[in-house]
Amino acid sequence: MRLYAEVARRAFRRFSTYRAATLAGAFTNTVFGFIQAYVMVAVFRVRHDVGGLHRVDALTFVFLTQAMIMCVGLFSAGGDVAERVKTGEIVVDLYRPVDFQGYWLAVDLGRAGFNVVARGLPPLLAGALVFDLRLPGPFEWAAFLASLAVATVASFGWRFLVALVTFWVVDDRGPAQLSTAVVMFFSGFIIPLNFFPDPLRWACRALPFVTMVQLPIEVFLGKHHGLDLARVLAYQLLWAAVLLAAGRAVLPRATRQVEALGG
Amino acid sequence: MVDVGTIAVYRRLIGARVRSDFGFRASFAFRLVSACVITGLDFAVIAVVFTKIGRLGGWRFSEVAYLYGACGVAFSVAETWIGGVDYLAVRIKQGTFDRVLVRPMSALGQLATEEFALRRIGKLFQAGAVLVAALVAIPVQWTTGRILMVPVTIAAGAVIYGAVWVATAAISFWTVDANELGNALTYGGNYLTQYPITIYSAWLRRLLAFVVPMAFVGYFPSLYVLGRTAPSERFGLPSVVMFSSPVVAAAACAVASAIWRVGLRRYRSTGS
Numbered sequence: 327m328r329l330y331a332e333v334a335r336r337a338f339r340r341f342s343t344y345r346a347a348t349l350a351g352a353f354t355n356t357v358f359g360f361i362q363a364y365v366m367v368a369v370f371r372v373r374h375d376v377g378g379l380h381r382v383d384a385l386t387f388v389f390l391t392q393a394m395i396m397c398v399g400l401f402s403a404g405g406d407v408a409e410r411v412k413t414g415e416i417v418v419d420l421y422r423p424v425d426f427q428g429y430w431l432a433v434d435l436g437r438a439g440f441n442v443v444a445r446g447l448p449p450l451l452a453g454a455l456v457f458d459l460r461l462p463g464p465f466e467w468a469a470f471l472a473s474l475a476v477a478t479v480a481s482f483g484w485r486f487l488v489a490l491v492t493f494w495v496v497d498d499r500g501p502a503q504l505s506t507a508v509v510m511f512f513s514g515f516i517i518p519l520n521f522f523p524d525p526l527r528w529a530c531r532a533l534p535f536v537t538m539v540q541l542p543i544e545v546f547l548g549k550h551h552g553l554d555l556a557r558v559l560a561y562q563l564l565w566a567a568v569l570l571a572a573g574r575a576v577l578p579r580a581t582r583q584v585e586a587l588g589g
Numbered sequence: 590m591v592d593v594g595t596i597a598v599y600r601r602l603i604g605a606r607v608r609s610d611f612g613f614r615a616s617f618a619f620r621l622v623s624a625c626v627i628t629g630l631d632f633a634v635i636a637v638v639f640t641k642i643g644r645l646g647g648w649r650f651s652e653v654a655y656l657y658g659a660c661g662v663a664f665s666v667a668e669t670w671i672g673g674v675d676y677l678a679v680r681i682k683q684g685t686f687d688r689v690l691v692r693p694m695s696a697l698g699q700l701a702t703e704e705f706a707l708r709r710i711g712k713l714f715q716a717g718a719v720l721v722a723a724l725v726a727i728p729v730q731w732t733t734g735r736i737l738m739v740p741v742t743i744a745a746g747a748v749i750y751g752a753v754w755v756a757t758a759a760i761s762f763w764t765v766d767a768n769e770l771g772n773a774l775t776y777g778g779n780y781l782t783q784y785p786i787t788i789y790s791a792w793l794r795r796l797l798a799f800v801v802p803m804a805f806v807g808y809f810p811s812l813y814v815l816g817r818t819a820p821s822e823r824f825g826l827p828s829v830v831m832f833s834s835p836v837v838a839a840a841a842c843a844v845a846s847a848i849w850r851v852g853l854r855r856y857r858s859t860g861s
Contacts, residue, residue, distance in 0.1 A: 346766030354773040360793070361781050368646045368788040369638060376641050500619030507627040517634045521641060 337436025352448035359392035377520030389453035396441035407489035483569025493580035514540030624711030654723035661716025663746030673704025674758035745834035752841035762852030
């Protein structure tokens with residue numbers, strides 16, 4: 327366990343060295359947050375509520391999605407693992423006396439830990455300065471951070487599965503892009519699921535992607551209390567566990583594809 | 590100087606890129622399809638929003654779809670032809686930009702052709718389909734002027750996007766770490782232009798009209814095509830802004846090339 331904590335700590339430090347890039351990225355997230363916020367303002371000029379969301383919820387929602395992109399890792403399907411499969415360095419990773427999935431989960435959590443603050447706070451703060459956002463009390467903050475942590479693990483579980491595709495097809499960019507599109511649409515990232523017609527909305531709730539964006543944001547907005555909140559967190563944990571287990575099940579088949587050449 | 594010989598070189602370079610893309614046919618097809626899907630998400634958002642409201646900032650669904658389609662086609666043309674300059678930062682970091690400089694050909698031209706990516710036309714198909722559907726659906730009286738304005742909008746829009754792309758990529762001559770700042774302006778700019786700028790607050794509208802001329806990509810010329818109220822009534826701008834996109838595009842090019850040249854002159858290699 328100490329080893330994995332150390333791996334996570336190193337990953338945190340690795341990402342924290344790119345200051346200018348982080349700043350530029352946070353700026354981009356903020357810009358997109360503002361554009362979406364103005365769309366929401368226009369929508370709520372004619373509507374009072376959409377699927378249970380009010381203007382303040384929707385505005386908070388769009389800035390939170392921008393704040394969560396890098397922490398949850400929505401755009402990084404494939405990522406390091408896929409890259410190392412392509413270059414062949416994966417052979418070294420497989421020889422390491424650590425759990426393969428556990429090692430990469432630790433790296434991902436270190437990355438997420440850095441991004442939750444560095445890429446998360448700027449868009450949220452900028453949004454809160456210009457718009458009226460719903461900022462929760464200490465309890466909701468704590469519940470949200472727990473929910474966000476599980477969301478990150480679930481997202482990692484999914485991205486790990488996508489990365490394993492690289493063991494069969496060398497060019498992972500197609501699958502990675504398609505995965506990003508699916509996650510963006512079904513997670514509530516591009517638009518709150520509250521905007522969807524009911525049948526689609528319920529279908530989305532049955533898919534794992536809802537645990538990555540929509541549910542943590544609902545927790546932040548204080549839409550779940552008491553037993554209901556516990557149920558949401560348990561549902562997220564369930565999907566995280568299922569996705570991680572699926573990755574473990576596929577991994578041995580994937581590594582059978584590996585051929586190491588000497589020299 | 591652009592002479593016949595230079596054009597032939599460009600054609601060979603682009604041909605080589607296209608052939609290399611086609612070399613892995615299944616992989617290319619997969620990426621083309623997934624590019625279509627991912628760029629289509631922006632339009633999905635617009636469609637979903639319009640299931641809840643009848644008008645956005647006073648615009649109908651078909652009108653916003655026209656704006657989306659025209660901007661999308663213009664953007665994908667710019668992205669296909671000039672989007673490769675994004676790799677400037679990578680090349681400077683790796684030191685391979687020096688290799689570009691010693692060749693007897695424009696650095697910008699080399700970057701654009703070397704990273705020419707045919708798969709990016711996925712967005713062209715997707716936005717083109719939306720544009721065609723919107724042209725059929727918008728309730729306007731078609732006149733020769735309006736019909737001619739559609740290709741003019743797209744051509745001028747592509748040039749403006751391209752100019753913004755070159756200008757922001759040139760940031761890499763000063764710092765290689767802030768590449769993503771450019772994305773905020775290029776991809777963010779495309780995202781902005783998909784909506785009527787009336788939904789934005791005054792400072793943002795002014796920025797789009799006068800500083801980064803994104804309002805001239807879609808909004809102003811679309812007012813004419815869609816037969817909507819002249820900008821004078823909303824912004825205090827003369828009606829001529831509806832027809833100014835080509836002029837603005839030329840000016841944007843001049844500014845972008847000036848920034849590029851200043852950056853290029855400033856470039857001192859990495860020393861590694």
